[in-house]
Amino acid sequence: MPLLESRLRRMGLMPEWKGFAALAVGYLGMPADAMPLYSDAPKYRRKADRICRLVLQTGNMGHNIDQSYRTKYPGLVAKVITFFRRLGEFARLTVIFPENAIAFWATYVFRRTKAGIIKKQIN
Secondary structure: OHHHHHHHHHHOOHHHHHHHHHHHHHOOOOOHHHOOOOOOOHHHHHHHHHHHHHHHHHOHHHOOOOOOHHHHOOHHHHHHHHHHHHHHHHHHHHHHOHHHHHHHHHHHHHHHHHHHHHHHHHO
């Protein structure tokens, strides 16, 4: 367990781990003593509640999210809609994990922008 903890801390993912640990124990029936680094702190129970609501709303890996707009609208319009939907997802993640949500958003925007630039250079 010290190795897991040191790696999670080095990656800056301890709040996420503890939030998902609270979800596993509180909602999925994982025994608390079997979940490494589980914390029964109220802050992690609240995170677990928010994670559960988000998963129930969006589905596993976003499978419940309506994406029919992609077939209704051409390229740029669909990209703008996607951007604002991702912005909404970012806002929901910020409530749950404010520590890393901003870094996630910056990485997402940078990678999408970089991929678009490279794609244009190839064509």
